[in-house]
Amino acid sequence: MDWEYFLELLLGGLTRGSIYALIALGYTMVYGIIELINFAHGEIYMIGAFTALIVASVLNYAGMNHVAVAILAMVAAIIYSCAYGFAIEKIAYKPLRNAPRLSALISAIGMSLFLQNYVLLAQTPDFLPFPSLIPDFDFWEPYAHIISSQEIAILATTVSVMILLTVMIKFTIIGKAMRATAQDRIMAALVGVDINRVISVTFVVGSATAAIGGVLIASHVGQINFYIGFIAGIKAFVAAVLGGIGSIPGAVLGSLVLGWTESFFTGYISSDYEDVFAFLFLVLILIFRPSGILGRSETQKV
Amino acid sequence: MNVRGELKKSFQISAWFMFLTFPILVIRVNTVENVIEWRWYNMAIVGVSTFLGSALWRYLLSVKEKSQRINAASPGNMTSFQKAFSDKRFFYPALFILIGFVISFPFLFSMYQANIMITALIYVMLGLGLNIVVGLAGLLDLGYVAFYAVGAYSYGLLNFHFGLGFWTTLPIAAILAALAGILLGYPVLRLRGDYLAIVTLGFGEIIRLVLENWGEFSHGPSGIANIPRPSLLGIDMTLTQNTIFTYFVMIGLVLFTIFVVNRLQNSRIGRAWIALREDEIACQAMGIDRTRTKLTAFALGATWAGMGGVVFAAKTTFINPASFTIWESVIILCIVVLGGMGSILGVISGALVLTLLPEYLRAFSEYRMLIFGIMLVSMMVFRPEGIIRNVRRTYTFSKE
Numbered sequence: 001m002d003w004e005y006f007l008e009l010l011l012g013g014l015t016r017g018s019i020y021a022l023i024a025l026g027y028t029m030v031y032g033i034i035e036l037i038n039f040a041h042g043e044i045y046m047i048g049a050f051t052a053l054i055v056a057s058v059l060n061y062a063g064m065n066h067v068a069v070a071i072l073a074m075v076a077a078i079i080y081s082c083a084y085g086f087a088i089e090k091i092a093y094k095p096l097r098n099a100p101r102l103s104a105l106i107s108a109i110g111m112s113l114f115l116q117n118y119v120l121l122a123q124t125p126d127f128l129p130f131p132s133l134i135p136d137f138d139f140w141e142p143y144a145h146i147i148s149s150q151e152i153a154i155l156a157t158t159v160s161v162m163i164l165l166t167v168m169i170k171f172t173i174i175g176k177a178m179r180a181t182a183q184d185r186i187m188a189a190l191v192g193v194d195i196n197r198v199i200s201v202t203f204v205v206g207s208a209t210a211a212i213g214g215v216l217i218a219s220h221v222g223q224i225n226f227y228i229g230f231i232a233g234i235k236a237f238v239a240a241v242l243g244g245i246g247s248i249p250g251a252v253l254g255s256l257v258l259g260w261t262e263s264f265f266t267g268y269i270s271s272d273y274e275d276v277f278a279f280l281f282l283v284l285i286l287i288f289r290p291s292g293i294l295g296r297s298e299t300q301k302v
Numbered sequence: 303m304n305v306r307g308e309l310k311k312s313f314q315i316s317a318w319f320m321f322l323t324f325p326i327l328v329i330r331v332n333t334v335e336n337v338i339e340w341r342w343y344n345m346a347i348v349g350v351s352t353f354l355g356s357a358l359w360r361y362l363l364s365v366k367e368k369s370q371r372i373n374a375a376s377p378g379n380m381t382s383f384q385k386a387f388s389d390k391r392f393f394y395p396a397l398f399i400l401i402g403f404v405i406s407f408p409f410l411f412s413m414y415q416a417n418i419m420i421t422a423l424i425y426v427m428l429g430l431g432l433n434i435v436v437g438l439a440g441l442l443d444l445g446y447v448a449f450y451a452v453g454a455y456s457y458g459l460l461n462f463h464f465g466l467g468f469w470t471t472l473p474i475a476a477i478l479a480a481l482a483g484i485l486l487g488y489p490v491l492r493l494r495g496d497y498l499a500i501v502t503l504g505f506g507e508i509i510r511l512v513l514e515n516w517g518e519f520s521h522g523p524s525g526i527a528n529i530p531r532p533s534l535l536g537i538d539m540t541l542t543q544n545t546i547f548t549y550f551v552m553i554g555l556v557l558f559t560i561f562v563v564n565r566l567q568n569s570r571i572g573r574a575w576i577a578l579r580e581d582e583i584a585c586q587a588m589g590i591d592r593t594r595t596k597l598t599a600f601a602l603g604a605t606w607a608g609m610g611g612v613v614f615a616a617k618t619t620f621i622n623p624a625s626f627t628i629w630e631s632v633i634i635l636c637i638v639v640l641g642g643m644g645s646i647l648g649v650i651s652g653a654l655v656l657t658l659l660p661e662y663l664r665a666f667s668e669y670r671m672l673i674f675g676i677m678l679v680s681m682m683v684f685r686p687e688g689i690i691r692n693v694r695r696t697y698t699f700s701k702e
Binding site: 036037047050051053054055057058061076080083084087091092095096099100101102103104105106107109110111112113114115116117118119121122123124128234237241273275276279280282283286287290 | 500
């Protein structure tokens with residue numbers, strides 16, 4: 001067995017998994033609170049990447065310093081993704097909060113379709129090269145063939161986002177309100193939680209993490225188009241389901257498991273069927289353990 | 303006072319959207335030539351259209367709230383359209399004109415028009431098939447196009463390897479698609495609505511990716527060419543005659559579909575589907591076999607997709623995996639949603655509107671999917687029952 005190749009796949013899977021985790025968090029948080037699969041979540045990730053690309057190009061054109069460009073592009077991506085997440089919730093989901101679930105789901109698909117085509121028409125159907133926002137550090141050069149400095153940046157960002165999110169949910173007032181709403185929406189409203197605000201905040205926070213993931217992966221891969229959100233969204237959803245949808249540690253765990261299995265599958269078996277594999281994985285989880293690794297199985301009531 | 307408040311609100315929303323769409327709509331970076339395009343006119347368009355749009359949006363929401371209050375008082379009333387439809391004085395002449403139009407259509411118009419009509423009729427059939435799964439049984443199937451692909455490829459491959467003709471393959475493809483439906487339905491039976499949507503979507507993508515990558519079986523992305531058109535007792539036909547013949551085959555198939563779906567709707571199994579859609583647990587408590595009911599819905603829905611696929615392959619004489627993407631499923635879903643879930647007449651009109659309008663409004667064809675997206679959202683928000691609401695059979699008591 002070639003240990004270096006193995007290590008490479010292991011770390012590659014870790015990076016892949018941490019990107020999935022950033023997107024999966026949004027799915028799982030929204031699902032935890034309003035029990036809706038936000039189909040448009042992958043599109044938010046894509047819009048984050050596009051905003052970063054546009055802002056970075058404009059600033060580069062203006063001849064700004066490299067670090068400033070990277071930070072400003074990231075900030076702009078987060079702000080715009082949050083704004084889109086907020087607007088999507090207000091337009092497509094809020095009027096349907098008491099409607100049958102099928103309606104909200106169809107509305108979510110419509111939103112996803114709309115956003116994809118909006119970017120397609122407003123920008124371009126082709127792949128755009130994405131500037132590398134994270135530089136290759138010189139001192140890391142000897143180890144770069146195992147894990148590049150970009151991958152390290154991705155891992156570090158993911159870990160810090162996770163810590164921030166955990167702190168927010170565990171120790172702040174709004175985090176408490178979110179947990180209360182997730183447990184029982186009506187009861188939370190009765191004890192004075194502003195449900196609309198909690199839901200909006202959830203969408204905004206989920207969108208922010210998706211935007212961070214979007215910018216990181218786009219700068220890692222080096223190109224984007226309007227379609228990247230779809231596959232990434234599906235895979236992140238698979239990860240969220242794998243971990244147990246609605247559970248935040250579950251989403252992270254599920255993403256890592258998916259990242260590793262994908263990385264080893266493509267590394268040792270075949271890369272043609274990479275996407276097929278993710279879908280098959282999803283089908284198998286849903287058949288054998290629909291509640292996921294960390295999820296609780298819920299009983300349905302009439 | 304109210305008007306001023308509304309104006310202010312609209313203004314705020316329009317400013318918000320101008321901010322929202324600013325980077326993506328206004329700036330375009332040309333990375334090859336390193337030029338930045340500023341398209342300020344787009345911002346003006348967004349500003350004006352969202353100003354009007356948001357006013358319309360709030361007006362429609364208030365209308366909907368009012369009508370809900372009225373509807374709560376008297377449920378189950380028919381729309382004026384349906385009232386006119388059930389009136390015999392109006393119904394028979396209309397039916398007569400319709401039949402005349404349908405029969406004379408390919409002779410009155412060009413072959414181009416007839417071809418468009420055939421496509422529209424295929425979508426009518428697909429819509430009616432998906433209507434069984436989504437509209438009646440309430441199972442959101444986003445991989446419906448997979449069965450369409452199964453149909454098209456069964457004709458393509460059976461013809462390529464064994465030389466089977468259109469009429470032999472039609473039932474075979476229907477059976478194969480139904481089997482695929484059962485195959486998909488069986489593992490996902492326990493899943494609830496939203497999981498089901500994702501799994502079926504995944505299934506649709508798996509089929510497409512397999513068709514694309516497994517070259518020895520499906521000829522890969524280059525597809526299968528030279529598929530024969532439908533034949534009639536071995537008579538040699540010119541292209542024009544064949545198109546007309548295909549048109550009538552399709553009319554026949556659509557009539558057959560309408561007949562079967564209509565009979566199914568009021569049958570024991572049809573009522574079981576509707577009961578399942580309304581409440582699964584209550585439905586099981588009433589003694590309905592959930593597994594069997596869901597599987598029949600999947601299988602019967604898939605059957606029509608299989609037959610539609612055969613006609614599609616025969617009409618275009620060429621198939622490749624690119625025709626069977628997830629967006630095809632979404633278009634069929636749009637047809638069912640726009641027309642009215644569960645309503646046959648609704649689905650037919652939805653299919654005709656959504657396939658014929660983009661054909662005749664070529665100028666808007668690039669905005670087609672964008673408009674479909676807006677349509678899905680706004681239909682769900684304002685009129686979830688579709689254009690033509692499905693009216694269930696009800697018993698009315700007449701006072702004597």
